[in-house]
Amino acid sequence: MTKTIRIGTRDSELALWQAHTVQHLLQELGYSTEIVAVKSTGDIILDKPLYELGITGIFTKTLDVAMISGQIDIAVHSMKDVPTALPQGIVQAAVLERANVLDILVHRGNVDFLNGSGTVATGSLRRQAQWLNKYPNHKTEDLRGNVNTRMQKLNESDWDGAIFAAAGLERINLKPETYIDLDWMIPAPAQGAMLVVAMENDEFSLDALAQLNHIETEICTYIERQFLRTLEGGCTAPIGAIARYNEIDDTIHFKGVLFSIDGQEKIEIDRSFDISEWKKLGFNCAKEILDNGGTALMAEIKSKLKK
CATH class of the missing domain: 3.30.160.40 (Porphobilinogen deaminase, C-terminal domain)
Structure with missing residues (x-):
């Protein structure tokens, strides 16, 4: 039996890059594929911090619904965005080899503010807490949107810098020269890893995706x-x-x-x-x-x- 595997993804540049990466790997194995882009609630509502929205899996829920309703066969996610409990009927099918796990600070070319007062933007409570732990005299501002939107907001702001996942910027060649590796900051669980999910009864897709799984990354992200x-x-x-x-x-x-x-x-x-x-x-x-x-x-x- 053969079929075209419909690959669901968010419609941001980074999400599409990830989906096309999976598409390329599957096509190299001889599978027929099709990309289906869906806009998530997390991409639409940009005026509230994530924690205020009160939805677990805000970036994955729309794709979960599309998969359960039969519009797509598999979905590709940044693994750190995926809730630890998957919806009933949906299973982890492949974890791709991990990329850069670090957070980075993108700045304006001058980092003197690190020795005094400053303002750094991030939409992540984890990054905010760690930044304030190291720089208690600084202020943090909320920053939402896909990586392109966040980079644009940084450029249009008077902030001293903003924190990003290195992997996301590297994947779409958006990493500027003005950055610092935050090797002291503990990343989000599964940061830098891509997860592909499928329906638990879809043996065709599960067999295909099993060939993409990277066991070392799977074990580390599981922990x-x-x-x-x-x-x-x-x-x-x-x-x-x-x-x-x-x-x-x-x-x-x-x-x-x-x-x-x-x-x-x-x-x-x-x-x-x-x-x-x-x-x-x-x-x-x-x-x-x-x-x-x-x-x-x-x-x-x-x-x-x-x-």
């Missing part, structure tokens, strides 16, 4: 997302996580962190584990965070976000 899910952070709490595999000694190095919204409180874990522990690693690290004050901090965060 990070399990950590996020156990902390009950959804996509909004200031939670960072990064897992890296060391093939020399067959270990996973994991770093996870939970911040208060203002960045003043920080609970972290930074440790290496044998690869045999990977299936429960994220859960165990999150439980350690919760036991060390994280339970009270998560309750405080949720209370503030509801106001």
Whole structure:
């Protein structure tokens, strides 16, 4: 049996780049494909911070509906945007090899403000909290939209800089010369990875996508997302996580962190584990965070976000 695999995607430049990447890989394997672009709620409502919209998976929900209703066969996402619990009937089909995991600061060519007062824009509570933790004298401004829109808003503003995921800008050749790698900032769980989902009963698409899966990235992002899910952070709490595999000694190095919204409180874990522990690693690290004050901090965060 053969069929044309309909690839669902958001209609931003970055999302389309990701979808075309999957399309190219599938076509190299001999599959027939078609791109179907859909605008998500997260791309339409740009005047509110994400956490105020109160929707888990705001960038993925429209594609979930399109898949369940049979308009598309698979969907391509930035994995960090995908809720840790997928809708009933939809399954993770492939995780592509990870790109750059770092956050970067795009600035105006002058970084003297880092030594004094300044204003940095970001729509992410995680980035905001970590920035304020390191630069408590700075202010942060909300910044929403796809990467093109955010770059334009930065250029038209009087902000000193804005924070972006390096991978997104690199993928569409939008990374300027005026940037700094924020290697001290813990990325979002699964940052830099692309996820492809399909219906659990669609064996044809699942078989095709299994050939694109990168096992090392799958394991590391599984650990990070399990950590996020156990902390009950959804996509909004200031939670960072990064897992890296060391093939020399067959270990996973994991770093996870939970911040208060203002960045003043920080609970972290930074440790290496044998690869045999990977299936429960994220859960165990999150439980350690919760036991060390994280339970009270998560309750405080949720209370503030509801106001």
